[in-house]
Amino acid sequence: MNTVSTSLLQNKRAVIFGAGGAVGTAVAKEFASQGATVFLSGRKLAAIEKVAQEIHQDGGVAYAAEVDALDEQAVNAYLERVVQEGESIDILLNAMGPQAKDYGNGTGTLELPLEQYLLPLSTLVPSQFITARAAARHMIRQRSGVILFVTAIPVRGSASATAISSAFGAMESLLRCLAIDLGPTGVRVVGIRSGAMAETRTIQQSVENTARRLAISKEQVVSMFEQRSLLKRLSSVGDTARLAAFLASDGAQTLTGTILNASSGSVID
Numbered sequence: 478m479n480t481v482s483t484s485l486l487q488n489k490r491a492v493i494f495g496a497g498g499a500v501g502t503a504v505a506k507e508f509a510s511q512g513a514t515v516f517l518s519g520r521k522l523a524a525i526e527k528v529a530q531e532i533h534q535d536g537g538v539a540y541a542a543e544v545d546a547l548d549e550q551a552v553n554a555y556l557e558r559v560v561q562e563g564e565s566i567d568i569l570l571n572a573m574g575p576q577a578k579d580y581g582n583g584t585g586t587l588e589l590p591l592e593q594y595l596l597p598l599s600t601l602v603p604s605q606f607i608t609a610r611a612a613a614r615h616m617i618r619q620r621s622g623v624i625l626f627v628t629a630i631p632v633r634g635s636a637s638a639t640a641i642s643s644a645f646g647a648m649e650s651l652l653r654c655l656a657i658d659l660g661p662t663g664v665r666v667v668g669i670r671s672g673a674m675a676e677t678r679t680i681q682q683s684v685e686n687t688a689r690r691l692a693i694s695k696e697q698v699v700s701m702f703e704q705r706s707l708l709k710r711l712s713s714v715g716d717t718a719r720l721a722a723f724l725a726s727d728g729a730q731t732l733t734g735t736i737l738n739a740s741s742g743s744v745i746d
Contacts, residue, residue, distance in 0.1 A: 485726040487512035490565055492556065494546040494608050495573030497524035499677045499714045500627060504570055507718035508725070509537030513568065516559050518544035546573050546604040552611050560615050568725045569612035570625040574601050576678060580640040583686040589639055597644035605648050609655060609666075616664045623725045624659075626652045626668035627717060630740045641679075649736060656734030665733040667724045672712035672740035673702050707742025 491508045495501045496517035505515050509532045519525045522543040529539040544555045559566055574597070581593035609624050616622030631638040632645035649668060656666040673680045687698045703709050720739055723729055738746050 485511040485722050485728070486568075489513040489567040489725070490516070490559070490563055491568035491570070491725065492516045492518070492559060492566055492612065494518050494544065494552075494571040494604070496528055496541075497521060498572055498574070499674065500717060501570070501572035502528050503676075503714035503718040504572065504721050505539065506532060506535070506537075507715075507722050508568070509539055510535065511722050511726075513725075514538045514540075514563070516540050516542070518542045518546070518555065519573070520545055546571060546608055547600060549607045549611075552607050556611050556615060565619050566612050566615050566622060568623050568625065569608060569616075570627070570721065571605050571608040572627060573604055574679070576682065578682055578686075580644075582641060582679070582683055583637050583690070585637050586639045594640045594643070597640050598647065601644045602647045602651070605651060609651070613655065613659055613664060617659065617662045620663040622664045624652075624655060624664065624666045625721055625724060626666075626736075627671060627721070628668060628736070629671050629673070630744045632670060633744050652736065653734055660733055665730070667729070667732050667734075668736035669717055669720050669724070669739050670736050670744075671717050672706060672743045674712050674714050674717065675699060676714045705743055706740065707745075710741050712739060712741055 486508055491513045493501050493505050493515060496505050497519040505517055505528055509515050517525045517529055517539055522541065525541040529541040532539040542555060544551050546552060556566060580596045581589045612624060626648055628645040628648050631642040632649060635642055652666050652668050659666060684695050684698045688695045703711055716739060720737060724732065
């Protein structure tokens with residue numbers, strides 16, 4: 478059993494939407510291990526409760542709730558309850574997202590149906606706006622807080638990933654605009670641009686699709702992805718979680734309006 482280290486995020490209160498997915502779960506566990514109280518939500522309560530229970534078993538503090546991150550009224554009410562119960566929201570991360578198969582990864586731009594192109598733009602992006610703005614309203618009053626975004630390397634342009642590339646681009650623009658608006662109040666807005674994280678549903682589907690298209694094994698596809706990076710390795714959700722904990726900590730207090738390239742050298746800034 479792990480023990481709580483209470484180092485980076487001691488006494489912080491973190492809200493994580495989409496906490497049942499691979500990234501949300503990893504970040505929730507890392508934040509809790511670093512001393513934060515974590516408030517976890519998602520559309521399927523059972524999955525969120527499982528994550529919260531695992532955090533409890535490891536000595537952390539976590540609360541689970543069923544919240545649709547696309548429902549503005551539900552998000553506002555949920556964050557209001559979090560604040561009423563503990564006076565602050567110190568960290569906000571929205572890790573929700575549609576499945577790769579739903580927004581047409583693997584389909585070229587010329588063949589991509591409009592409805593698939595619009596899916597992440599009409600779900601992922603509005604959800605980020607709703608949750609970030611709702612949290613920012615509370616953070617402004619306390620004159621502190623960190624809003625985190627996680628995007629990925631397709632934002633720089635990627636073959637057969639037009640829809641998610643466009644959505645990530647919108648998220649990064651939103652990050653910069655929020656940082657400009659919130660900076661004078663002491664609220665920071667920062668992001669992580671990850672590489673392919675093998676544990677995520679999106680990358681698993683991408684590996685399967687690529688293996689099928691090229692008639693090679695999934696292991697060969699993963700190796701191909703690894704060789705495209707300078708460090709010859711894929712990112713992991715654990716890598717992303719540890720970076721998120723640092724960015725949310727006081728050790729990163731001079732960082733805002735910036736996006737860390739955490740792609741293992743898959744792209745170069």
